[in-house]
Amino acid sequence: MKLEMFPLLTISFVVYAGLTLAGVTASGAGGQEVAWYDALVAALPLVSGDRWEIRGGDIFLLVSVGFLFVELVRSTKTGAASIANHLLSFLLFVIVLLCFILVKGFGNSTFFIFMMMTFLDPMAGLVVTTVTARRDLAVADKSGLLN
Numbered sequence: 001m002k003l004e005m006f007p008l009l010t011i012s013f014v015v016y017a018g019l020t021l022a023g024v025t026a027s028g029a030g031g032q033e034v035a036w037y038d039a040l041v042a043a044l045p046l047v048s049g050d051r052w053e054i055r056g057g058d059i060f061l062l063v064s065v066g067f068l069f070v071e072l073v074r075s076t077k078t079g080a081a082s083i084a085n086h087l088l089s090f091l092l093f094v095i096v097l098l099c100f101i102l103v104k105g106f107g108n109s110t111f112f113i114f115m116m117m118t119f120l121d122p123m124a125g126l127v128v129t130t131v132t133a134r135r136d137l138a139v140a141d142k143s144g145l146l147n
Contacts, residue, residue: 004074004081007089008067009118013096016060016114020105026056037110057110068117075125078132086129089122
């Protein structure tokens, strides 16, 4: 399989599933065990007096947004590998949706936001591919190639 066909958000999904299904936890407030995505990673004081708390799920989503950006840039390409990427991305969305609905530890806001990213990836890719195809057909039609 070509690397261009591989949806990068699959990496995020495998990491989330691995950490969640392995039961990775951390000590929360009062010594209570919390899931890895709710665990406090850092707390930074701000000039405003607020305290910015960064949790495991926040870092997961930040990395996933980076992968989504790369996927959106890759969606501007046309060709068989790009179409295969859109199809595999849609398959990933279906798997993620089923996990959100059916698997314990996946029904939370962090995973829901990630699920929406996996939905946006193939939809944006299909829209870009459709617009590009329409433009290519319009150019070919004006040149008389399709008559």
